[in-house]
Amino acid sequence: MSKGLALAAAGVVAFGLGGTYAYTSFAGGNLENCSTSASSTEIGGPFELLDKNGELIKSEDLITEPVLIYFGFTFCPDFCPIDMARNAAAVDILAEQGISATPVFISIDPERDTPEIVGDYAFNFHDKAVGLTGSEEQVKAASQAYRTFYQKDGSGDPDYYLMQHTTFTYLTLPEHGFVEFFRTDATPEAVAETVACFVAEA
DSSP: OBOOOOOOOTTOOOEEESOSSOOOOOOOSSOTTSOOSOOSSOSOOOOEEEOTTSOEEEHHHHOSSOEEEEEEOTTOOSHHHHHHHHHHHHHHHHHHTTOOOEEEEEESOTTTOOHHHHHHHHHHHBTTOEEEBOOHHHHHHHHHHTTOOEEEETTSOTTSOEEEEEOOEEEEETTTEEEEEEOTTOOHHHHHHHHHHHHHHO
């Protein structure tokens, strides 16, 4: 079941960059019957990150069912909680249809987001949600695999800084890899419908 997460960080403005890097990508497979915004083969790939217990998780062990991957940070005041709540709601809609999917939150702020913090953050949205982080090098490698952008905003308080970052959610399937992305304005119903289509075609 989804769990609500209160929006915090009063007086802070988030930077929702809808994709500074190119987002045209498609991992292939016989999935032509599903409508997609993606169109090439440049997004997605293997990564290794740490779970809530500090254990190393490889992407191939994580992506055993449809996953909705989101890159963000736990101090994020608006885009991250909105998108994660939407993804969690979509996972619940899919569960009602007999389709199991997992929301994944990858922190792009390893300086503050420890494995435990990220794990708790993800769980607050859904009991299936997986929170991942890692070293700066591990996080950078995962971000580069999905062609996402992130950058620390050093203009404010050094302890309460924000991160500029891409705000897409990436649908990735076992054996097919990345197949579609979702913007913040996509509804839970629309996300669930798209995931269900790709699952049926996979």
